[in-house]
Amino acid sequence: AASSGDLNWSLNPTYTGCSITGAVGSQVLSCSLGTVAGNTTLPVIHVQSATTPADCGVVSNQATVATTNGTGGDSDTANVTILCPGLAIEKTADAASVTVGSTIGFTVTVSNNGAGTATGVDMSDPLPTGPGITWSIDNAHTSGPLSCVITAGTLHCTGSLDAGETQVVHITSPTQWTGSGETEVNSCLGGTDNTGVYDNTAQVSASNVTGTPNASAQEAVLCPDLHVTKVADDASVDAGSPIGFVITASNTGDAPATGAFVNDPLPTGVDWSIPEGGSTGPLTCQISAGTLTCSGTLAPGASQVVHITAPTTFADCGVYNNTATFTATDSPQTPNDSDSTSVLCAALTLSKTADAASVNAGSQIGFTVTASNAAGGSVGTARGVVINDPLPSGTGIDWSIASGPGNCSITGAVGSEVLHCTAVDLAPGASESVHVVSATGNTSCATYPNAASLTADNAPGLSANASTQVVNCVIVSPPSPPKQHHPAVLPNTGGPDGRLLGLATGLMVTGGALVLGDRRRRRRS
Structure with missing residues (x-):
C-alpha cells in the first residue's frame, strides 16, 4: 500500500492478477500471483502516480508478500522524495520619486528557493500607464533563464526555474512634460488616479x-509648478521720487525647478x-544690458523675491x-506677469501782474505773484x-505784504528789499x-520793473516780469527875482497911459510836472 496526500496510483503497465483499490489517499495494491515455481523471479510490478505540490516530501511505500503453503514471506520498503520548488518574487523601484x-x-x-524545478513559470506584470510613459526591458540589467517580453503593456517572463x-x-x-493645452504630455498626470x-x-x-x-512597488513622477508676480511699488510717483517693482518667482510644485530663469527686460x-x-532667495539675480535675470534651482515651496528701483x-x-x-528646464510652463508705474510731472506756471499799469503820485503801487500747478490726473x-x-526800489518806496501765505516774507533794507517764499509742495490744482x-x-515818479523767479526740486525753474509807473508828480518852481521896468509903453501893453495892468500867465508841463510861471504887474508910462 502507498498513501500520501492526493497521490492517485495506477499500474503501468497493467499486471495480471494485480489491482489497486481504495480511495485516493488510502489506496492498496493487491496481487494474486498464483503458484510460483521455485527459483523463479516474477516480472516487476510498477505502480505510478502524478504528483502535485501537496505531495512534496518523502513518500514511503512498503510491500508484503505471503504464501499459503509454507512459511516463506517477505516485505520491503522504498522511499521516494518529491522535490517541490519554492517561488519568491521581489519588486523594487529605482527611486521613490x-x-x-x-x-x-x-x-x-x-x-526558486525550493528543492525542485519550477516548471511552467509565468511572471506577469501589468505595467502602469501615463502620458509619455513607454516601458522597455533594460537588457543590460536583466539576467536569468526565463524569457522576458513586454506585450500589450504587460511584462511576461516564462520558462523553467x-x-x-x-x-532578474x-x-x-522615460518621463516627459511637453506642450500645453490639448497638446500637453505630462507624466506627472499619469499613474494611479492621475496623480503621477x-x-x-x-x-x-x-x-x-x-x-x-x-x-x-511604486515610483512618483514629480513636477515643478512655476508662478511669477510683478507689482509696482506705486501706481504713480511724482518726478524726483524713485520708481520700483517687486518680482516674485515661486515653485509650488513637488519637484525642484531646475534651470530656473527669470527674465525681465526693464x-x-x-x-x-x-x-x-533687495534680493532674497536661492537664485542669483543681476541687471545687465537693461535686463534683470535670476537663475539657479528653485526647490519645492521656495520663492525668489527681487526688488528693483x-x-x-x-x-x-x-x-x-x-x-x-x-x-x-524641467517645465514647459512660461508664466509671466506685468505691471506699470507712472512718473508724473508738475505743470507749474509763474505769473506776475501789476495792480495798475500806472498810478498818480501819492497812490499805492503793487504786484501780485502767483505760482500755480495745473490740475489733472x-x-x-x-x-x-x-x-x-x-523788489524794485525808488524814492519813497517801501514794500510790504498785503496778503499771502505765512511762508512768504520781505527781507532787506529799504532800497534792497526781497520777497522770498520758502519751499512748499504744490499738489495738482494748487x-x-x-x-x-x-x-x-x-518824489516817486518813475517806472518800476519787477522780475520774480521760481525754483522747484522736481521741475524746471520759471520767471515772470511786470512793471508799473508812478506819474504826475507836482513840482513848484521858486519865484523869479523882481525886474526894473521903464515908463515907456511896452509893446502890446494896451495904451500910452502906463496904467494898464498886464497879466501874463504861462503854463508849461515838463517831464510830467506842472510848472507855474510868475505874474507881472506892468504899468503903462
Whole structure:
C-alpha cells in the first residue's frame, strides 16, 4: 500500500492478477500471483502516480508478500522524495520619486528557493500607464533563464526555474512634460488616479507550485509648478521720487525647478538697480544690458523675491510698463506677469501782474505773484517750490505784504528789499499767491520793473516780469527875482497911459510836472 496526500496510483503497465483499490489517499495494491515455481523471479510490478505540490516530501511505500503453503514471506520498503520548488518574487523601484524628465524603473526578481524545478513559470506584470510613459526591458540589467517580453503593456517572463535559480528583469520608461493645452504630455498626470504615482504589482506562478506570490512597488513622477508676480511699488510717483517693482518667482510644485530663469527686460529711460538687501532667495539675480535675470534651482515651496528701483527726474515723466517671465528646464510652463508705474510731472506756471499799469503820485503801487500747478490726473505734485523776487526800489518806496501765505516774507533794507517764499509742495490744482504793495510820494515818479523767479526740486525753474509807473508828480518852481521896468509903453501893453495892468500867465508841463510861471504887474508910462 502507498498513501500520501492526493497521490492517485495506477499500474503501468497493467499486471495480471494485480489491482489497486481504495480511495485516493488510502489506496492498496493487491496481487494474486498464483503458484510460483521455485527459483523463479516474477516480472516487476510498477505502480505510478502524478504528483502535485501537496505531495512534496518523502513518500514511503512498503510491500508484503505471503504464501499459503509454507512459511516463506517477505516485505520491503522504498522511499521516494518529491522535490517541490519554492517561488519568491521581489519588486523594487529605482527611486521613490524622480523629477519629470528623468527615467523611472522597476526591478523584478523571481527566485526558486525550493528543492525542485519550477516548471511552467509565468511572471506577469501589468505595467502602469501615463502620458509619455513607454516601458522597455533594460537588457543590460536583466539576467536569468526565463524569457522576458513586454506585450500589450504587460511584462511576461516564462520558462523553467531550477532550484536555486533567479530571474532578474529591469524595466524602464522615460518621463516627459511637453506642450500645453490639448497638446500637453505630462507624466506627472499619469499613474494611479492621475496623480503621477506609478504603482506596479508583479506576480509569479508555476504549473507545479501552489499559489501566486506577488510583490508591489511604486515610483512618483514629480513636477515643478512655476508662478511669477510683478507689482509696482506705486501706481504713480511724482518726478524726483524713485520708481520700483517687486518680482516674485515661486515653485509650488513637488519637484525642484531646475534651470530656473527669470527674465525681465526693464523699461528704458531710467537707471535700474537692485538695492542692498533687495534680493532674497536661492537664485542669483543681476541687471545687465537693461535686463534683470535670476537663475539657479528653485526647490519645492521656495520663492525668489527681487526688488528693483530707479531714480527719476522731470525728464523721466511717462508710463513705465514692465513684464517678467519665469521658465525652467524641467517645465514647459512660461508664466509671466506685468505691471506699470507712472512718473508724473508738475505743470507749474509763474505769473506776475501789476495792480495798475500806472498810478498818480501819492497812490499805492503793487504786484501780485502767483505760482500755480495745473490740475489733472497726469499732473504730479511740485516739490520744494520757492519764490524769490528782488523788489524794485525808488524814492519813497517801501514794500510790504498785503496778503499771502505765512511762508512768504520781505527781507532787506529799504532800497534792497526781497520777497522770498520758502519751499512748499504744490499738489495738482494748487497755487500760492502773494500781493506786495508800497506807498508813493510826490518824489516817486518813475517806472518800476519787477522780475520774480521760481525754483522747484522736481521741475524746471520759471520767471515772470511786470512793471508799473508812478506819474504826475507836482513840482513848484521858486519865484523869479523882481525886474526894473521903464515908463515907456511896452509893446502890446494896451495904451500910452502906463496904467494898464498886464497879466501874463504861462503854463508849461515838463517831464510830467506842472510848472507855474510868475505874474507881472506892468504899468503903462
